[in-house]
Each structure stands twice: as C-alpha cells, then as structure tokens.
Amino acid sequence: MPTRRLVIQAGLASIAAPAIVRAQGLSGSITLMSYSGIFQDNYTKTVIEPFQQAFPGIKVNFAPGGTSAQMVGSVRAQKADPQIDVAIMDVTTSSIGNSEGLFEKLTPAEFPVLNELLPEARAAGGEYGPAVTFDHLVLVYDTQNLKPPLATLADLWRPDLKGQLAISAPPNIQGLALTAMVEKMTGGDYRKSIDNAIKKLRELAPSVNTFEPNPDGYSLILNGVVKVATGWNARSQLYADQTGGKIGALLPPEGSVFQINTINLTAGSKNRAAAAAFVNYALSQAAQKAFTERMFYAPTNAQAAIDPKAIARTAAAPDSRARMIGLDWNDVLKVRDQWNNRWRREVIAAAR
Amino acid sequence: MTGTARLKLLVLPAALFVLAVYAWPTLGLFRNAFNETGPTGAMIEAWSLKTSQEVFSDGFTFELTLNSLWLSLSATLIALMLSYPVALFLFRTTSRFRGLLAVIAIMPMLISGVVRVFGWLAILGDRGLVNTLAQSLGLISTPIKLVFNWTGVTIGLAESIMPYMILALLAGFGQLDRTLEEASRSLGASPARTFWRVTLPLSLPALALAAGLGFVLSMSAYITPKLLGGGRVFVLATEIFEQATTNTNWPVASVLAIYTLLLLLLLLVASNIAAKGLQR
Numbered sequence: 049m050p051t052r053r054l055v056i057q058a059g060l061a062s063i064a065a066p067a068i069v070r071a072q073g074l075s076g077s078i079t080l081m082s083y084s085g086i087f088q089d090n091y092t093k094t095v096i097e098p099f100q101q102a103f104p105g106i107k108v109n110f111a112p113g114g115t116s117a118q119m120v121g122s123v124r125a126q127k128a129d130p131q132i133d134v135a136i137m138d139v140t141t142s143s144i145g146n147s148e149g150l151f152e153k154l155t156p157a158e159f160p161v162l163n164e165l166l167p168e169a170r171a172a173g174g175e176y177g178p179a180v181t182f183d184h185l186v187l188v189y190d191t192q193n194l195k196p197p198l199a200t201l202a203d204l205w206r207p208d209l210k211g212q213l214a215i216s217a218p219p220n221i222q223g224l225a226l227t228a229m230v231e232k233m234t235g236g237d238y239r240k241s242i243d244n245a246i247k248k249l250r251e252l253a254p255s256v257n258t259f260e261p262n263p264d265g266y267s268l269i270l271n272g273v274v275k276v277a278t279g280w281n282a283r284s285q286l287y288a289d290q291t292g293g294k295i296g297a298l299l300p301p302e303g304s305v306f307q308i309n310t311i312n313l314t315a316g317s318k319n320r321a322a323a324a325a326f327v328n329y330a331l332s333q334a335a336q337k338a339f340t341e342r343m344f345y346a347p348t349n350a351q352a353a354i355d356p357k358a359i360a361r362t363a364a365a366p367d368s369r370a371r372m373i374g375l376d377w378n379d380v381l382k383v384r385d386q387w388n389n390r391w392r393r394e395v396i397a398a399a400r
Numbered sequence: 401m402t403g404t405a406r407l408k409l410l411v412l413p414a415a416l417f418v419l420a421v422y423a424w425p426t427l428g429l430f431r432n433a434f435n436e437t438g439p440t441g442a443m444i445e446a447w448s449l450k451t452s453q454e455v456f457s458d459g460f461t462f463e464l465t466l467n468s469l470w471l472s473l474s475a476t477l478i479a480l481m482l483s484y485p486v487a488l489f490l491f492r493t494t495s496r497f498r499g500l501l502a503v504i505a506i507m508p509m510l511i512s513g514v515v516r517v518f519g520w521l522a523i524l525g526d527r528g529l530v531n532t533l534a535q536s537l538g539l540i541s542t543p544i545k546l547v548f549n550w551t552g553v554t555i556g557l558a559e560s561i562m563p564y565m566i567l568a569l570l571a572g573f574g575q576l577d578r579t580l581e582e583a584s585r586s587l588g589a590s591p592a593r594t595f596w597r598v599t600l601p602l603s604l605p606a607l608a609l610a611a612g613l614g615f616v617l618s619m620s621a622y623i624t625p626k627l628l629g630g631g632r633v634f635v636l637a638t639e640i641f642e643q644a645t646t647n648t649n650w651p652v653a654s655v656l657a658i659y660t661l662l663l664l665l666l667l668l669v670a671s672n673i674a675a676k677g678l679q680r
Contacts, residue, residue: 399632
C-alpha cells in the first residue's frame with residue numbers, strides 16, 4: 049500500500065517531470081563571455097556550477113572578455129561565425145550590440161522569468177537581453193589612513209586629499225557617472241547641462257593623482273598610492289571583506305548612479321537552446337539570490353528572497369535606493385563624446 | 401625551374417604568413433575607416449568619408465599628432481644621448497666580457513613592457529625610490545610629481561627604446577675606423593677635438609639610423625603613455641586604443657590607425673634618406 053510520502057514524491061515528480069525531461073534533453077557546450085577576475089570566480093561558483101548541476105548535459109565555458117567594449121567588439125568581429133553564446137556586459141555597450149543585430153530579442157513566452165524581473169531591469173534592455181545585475185558608483189577610501197573618513201561627495205574637495213585621488217575620467221563610464229553626480233550635487237541636472245559639474249571638477253583636477261587608475265582604484269588604495277578612488281559597489285564590498293575592512297565604500301548622500309549589466313543571447317548561437325536555458329537560469333530567483341549574497345550586486349529578479357544583510361550592502365536597500373539619480377544611459381551615450389571632450393579640454397587640462 | 405625561381409619560392413611561406421596576419425587585418429582596417437558611427441555608438445556599414453572628415457576637422461587630432469611628435473622627439477633625444485656612449489663603449493671594448501655586457505645592455509627587451517612600467521612606478525612614484533631618497537636627504541619636503549604626467553612618460557619611453565637604439569648604433573658603426581682617430585691623435589688633436597671632428601661625424605649615419613628607429617618606436621608606443629601618463633598624456637596610440645576598446649568606435653580608431661601608419665611610413669622614408677645622405 050503506497051505510503052503518504054510516496055504519493056507526495058510521485059506527485060512532485062510528475063510536476064517536475066517536464067522540466068527534468070527538458071533539462072536532460074539539452075546537451076553540448078556554450079560559451080559565456082563576461083568580466084574576468086573576481087567576477088568570473090564568483091559567477092562560476094554561484095551561477096555556472098549550479099546551472100551545470102541542474103543541466104548535467106551542458107558545459108559552460110567562461111571566456112574572460114576584458115572590458116564591455118572589448119566584449120561587444122569580440123561579438124561584432126564574430127558576427128558571421130559566432131563563438132560566444134551568451135554575453136554579460138554593461139548596458140552602454142550591449143545597446144550597441146542590440147542596434148547592430150548582434151543579440152536576440154527575448155520574449156516572455158520563451159523566457160517566463162522575464163515576468164519576475166523588476167520593471168527597470170526589463171526596461172534596461174528593451175526587447176533585448178534584460179539587466180542581470182545592478183551596481184552603482186561609490187567612493188572607495190582608505191579606512192585606516194583617512195581621518196576623518198569620507199562622508200560626502202563634496203569631501204573630495206577637502207584640502208587634505210590633494211594628490212590622493214584616483215578618478216576614472218570619461219570615456220570610462222565611472223567618469224560619466226561622476227559627472228552626473230557632481231552636476232546634481234551642484235544643484236543642476238545632467239539632462240540640461242553639465243556646466244556646473246565641469247566647473248567644479250576643474251577645481252578638483254589639481255588634487256587628482258591619476259585619471260586612469262591602473263590596474264584599478266582599489267589596488268591603488270591598498271598599495272598606499274592614493275586614499276580615495278572611484279569604484280563600483282559590488283567589487284568594493286568584496287574587497288572590503290577580503291582585506292579585513294582596509295577599504296570602505298561610500299554611497300554619497302548627494303546621490304549615485306546605477307551601473308547595469310545585461311545578459312545577452314548572441315544571434316546565431318550554435319547551441320541556442322542551451323544558451324537560452326542558461327539565460328533563464330541566470331535571471332532565476334536562485335541564481336540571483338546566490339550571486340547577490342556572494343558579491344553584493346543588487347538583484348534584478350524582484351521575487352528573489354535575498355538575505356537582508358546582503359541587500360543592505362547593495363543599492364537595493366530602501367535608503368540607498370532613495371539616493372539614486374535616475375540616469376538613462378541611452379541619453380548619456382548620445383552626449384558621451386561631448387562630455388569626454390569637455391573633460392579633456394577643461395578638467396584634465398587644469399591638472400597638467 | 402631556375403635557381404633564382406627556386407630561391408624565390410623560399411620566400412613564399414613568409415609572404416603568405418605576412419599576408420594572413422598583417423595584410424588581411426590591415427585591409428579590414430581600411431574597410432572600417434569608411435564606415436560610420438551612429439549617435440549611440442552603433443557601427444553603420446557604409447562607404448563614406450564622413451568619419452575621416454570628422455576626425456580631421458577635429459582640432460584634437462592635430463593636438464594628438466603634435467603630442468606624439470613631441471613625445472617621440474624628446475624620448476629619442478634623451479635615449480640617443482644615453483645610448484651613444486654605451487654603444488661606443490661596447491663597440492670599442494676588448495674586454496672578454498664584451499658579449500655579456502652587450503646582453504646586459506639589451507636585457508630590458510627581454511622584460512614585458514608592463515612589468516618595466518610598474519618598475520618605473522616603484523622608482524618614480526610619490527613614495528618611490530627617488531622621492532623617498534630626496535626627502536630623506538632633505539632636498540625636498542613634498543614629493544615631486546614624476547609619474548602620471550609627461551615627465552614620467554618621457555623617462556619611461558626613453559628607457560624602453562634604449563636597447564633598440566644601442567643595437568642600431570652597433571649595427572651602424574661600420575664606418576667608425578679606429579685608425580682615423582689614431583691619425584687625428586698622432587697629428588696633435590686632443591681627445592675632445594678628435595671626438596668632435598672625427599668620431600662624431602663618422603657616427604652620424606649610425607645616429608640617424610638609431611634616431612629613426614627610436615622615433616618610430618616612440619610614435620607607436622602605447623603601454624608607456626597609457627600606464628605612466630595617468631590619463632593626462634594624450635597621444636595617437638592611446639587615442640586609437642581608447643576609441644577601439646572603450647568607445648567601441650572602430651571607424652574613428654581605423655581612420656586614426658591608418659593616419660598613424662602613413663605618418664610612420666613617411667618618417668621611416670625620411671630617416672632612411674637622411675641616413676643614406678650622411679653615409680656619402
């Protein structure tokens with residue numbers, strides 16, 4: 049006589065059966081291109097490995113792609129014979145790929161997980177690949193040698209910070225984000241003009257040690273070259289943990305700007321079904337929860353039940369969210385060259 | 401098949417290799433130079449001169465060219481002044497360690513450019529060797545800016561081209577006949593006068609050759625201006641990289657790359673003509 053447990057197990061198995069059959073039916077290998085270093089390490093552990101357990105027939109190869117622009121360049125160069133199936137990159141470059149027909153449009157019919165995403169995550173990619181992570185610009189600082197610690201964006205102009213700043217200038221998107229933030233700090237709106245920001249940044253220029261931190265601002269702080277740098281929240285949080293709190297990350301009270309990574313399915317992928325399964329999984333509640341809790345990127349799946357402690361360290365925390373500036377990267381892309389030129393001629397020139 | 405024809409066949413593998421890895425991508429570069437870039441950065445396939453017009457009507461391209469020429473000139477002159485005595489010594493010495501000394505002189509070529517640049521950061525940085533020493537000797541109270549500016553890039557570039565220039569000088573010292581210097585000395589000229597009137601004029605073809613090489617290498621240098629410039633040093637090579645890999649603007653990068661290539665060809669031809677003129 050069947051026990052109750054057996055009945056429940058049989059019932060659950062029949063519900064899960066289509067998914068299992070689908071999962072078992074998929075096989076082969078796919079290539080995911082994204083950022084190298086700690087992103088690759090943590091994404092592999094929290095998303096790729098669990099995906100491969102759920103889909104044992106699929107092998108995901110991680111191809112480190114350099115910067116987002118280099119990634120879209122790789123996909124562009126392979127347009128006739130794509131070697132990359134899925135790419136995770138910044139929205140400013142994935143939108144270029146979308147316009148050039150390098151990536152596929154995704155429909156909720158095929159990707160039901162799209163319905164679970166935050167509206168802004170869907171909006172980021174339009175009909176194409178949506179946001180898979182949210183991050184934001186922070187001011188990274190040396191917690192041991194900077195007294196008093198950094199508290200506001202306006203603190204960058206403190207006289208004791210002369211020669212102690214590493215600021216990524218445009219065309220790096222950190223520089224573009226900073227421009228919008230300084231414009232807001234000075235009471236303006238980047239959509240109308242960046243005159244105030246440029247004037248203020250020009251005053252800051254002589255304090256800047258480097259406008260091109262290499263390898264990055266976090267390393268320059270840890271090596272004692274500078275005390276403050278522009279950086280991204282997720283990496284800063286992770287480095288703060290890894291270094292026992294030697295670096296701190298400040299979301300300035302004056303506001304910050306979201307950085308958005310989108311997940312993109314390459315048009316003409318040779319293993320499309322497996323690639324689509326991966327995209328679905330990467331946006332799922334489980335993957336979003338695991339990656340946010342590991343690396344503090346804010347989730348894009350609204351239904352993911354994430355540890356409140358992890359959420360508090362992302363821009364998804366309510367008080368952080370309230371400080372974010374509504375910046376549309378598509379608007380900024382149109383004026384990027386103009387902003388870049390103003391930085392070169394008016395800001396960096398004042399620092400020579 | 402004649403002997404000469406067979407000999408020509410030997411060149412075929414190298415020619416095919418160059419065609420595949422150089423000529424073909426360069427053709428791609430020419431093709432991209434005619435494409436356009438849309439308002440949000442997407443590349444638009446076209447056969448137009450719009451990108452070239454934009455690049456050459458922008459005053460910044462002129463500024464980049466001047467910056468590249470100035471940087472190359474200063475780095476080449478510094479490297480030439482430092483390489484010449486070393487090369488002359490290596491050419492003249494009868495020491496049994498001559499081979500070893502020559503290897504030491506060109507050893508920097510064996511180290512990755514990136515590693516060498518980070519070495520300079522350790523030496524010239526605010527808390528580097530030079531500033532620490534000067535501060536401990538009481539010569540300065542606050543660090544002098546030696547990196548993340550033109551000074552750092554010029555020093556780093558001069559050092560990076562020195563091994564090539566030493567090799568070029570050694571190769572060009574063919575006409576430097578010791579007996580002529582001995583004749584000058586035996587006729588009563590001082591060592592300094594012998595150097596100015598005999599050694600230096602005879603070294604001119606070698607100096608022209610080395611300067612030409614150093615200049616061309618400096619014009620195309622990317623790592624040193626990028627890593628030691630701190631975002632303040634804008635030259636053609638860094639701009640090409642920036643346009644291609646940060647702005648995704650391949651058409652502009654291609655136009656600038658072709659422009660730089662033509663500029664370098666022109667400089668090489670000029671340097672060869674100068675070297676030949678001096679040999680006569």
